[in-house]
Amino acid sequence: MNEFAVRRLSRRGLLAGSGALAVGMALAPRDGAAREEPVVRFLNWDDYIGATTFSDFKSGTGVDVVFTPFRNNQEMFDAVSRPDHGYDVIVPTNEFVGRLMASDLLMPLDEAALPNRLNIQRQFSDALFDPGRRYSIPYVWGTLGIAYRRSAMAEPPGSWRWLFQSNRYNGRIALYDEPSHVFGCALRYLGLPVNTTDPAHIEAVEHLLIRQKPNIRIVGPVAANKLLMTGEADLILVYSGVMQGMIAQDPDLGYIIPREGSILSQDSLCVPKGAPHPKNAHAFINFILDARNGAKIARSLNLPVANRAALRLMPRSYRDNLVIFPSEIVLASCRVRVYQGPDVAAMYQAAWDRVRRA
Structure with missing residues (x-):
């Protein structure tokens, strides 16, 4: 009798067995997916997937991935x-x-x-924006902070003031064209709730941004990152996830979460109503949740994935990187933005439109 036949059926053993089954089932949709056209259409941020994810999925399931990028959440x-x-x-x-x-x-x-939902980290198994996770699966998470050029300043920009209330870097500051993120960070700077519905709070941020408008550029995330990389900007609002790659290319760049706290950004995998290939969609999401596939995505992107099984396959240099995984103290200062209905969203959008026109 071999060692597997006499393994104790402990809870850990059962979980390990179920994990192995889940990994095996990641490739099971070949027959089920064949009932649909062998394609899954994927609307995602540009360059936001593993280098071999599509080809690996095709090899394992026979299903092609047709990728379409979007520039911001509103476009999606x-x-x-x-x-x-x-x-x-x-x-x-x-x-x-x-x-x-x-x-x-x-x-x-x-x-x-x-x-493979079993592989999701416990802290991401629920979400304020989707209680019970009925509609979303955590994909990649990160923080918002300030990326800066070290040689352009005497000290790290430890406050949001450097972006929102300083003319020292006139014309060399870039903000993402993502009103939720900009308002969220500005609300943290002003010491106000990030999910406020108070028109006076929203107006306070609007006035702050309009006063700062002569000193800043408002562009898409990719464009803002390029401005910093090419030396056309010294300070930008940035997703922590892109910083590791940017610092690797240019060690003169730094990243900091300001002392006032920040926003915890989380991207999720969802199936839109009316999806023409829902079985393939689930097969693709389950494939991404597999430990090895998740680790490949983490290696390609240098981003924090919400997949505990994938994290165990990553090197210590990744898991201990404070740009990728901030300390618990820093994370405790971050907040999550939630949707509060069309009327509140319209207030924020109208304020942002006025900022852009100013």
């Missing part, structure tokens, strides 16, 4: 608002999951088709 939302959108899997951020839910644009997930 507008795309899936069309009845004939044609997408199977999308990647919204934080409160856009709630906004999609409120607009009846998401399909409830079939838990039975996602056995």
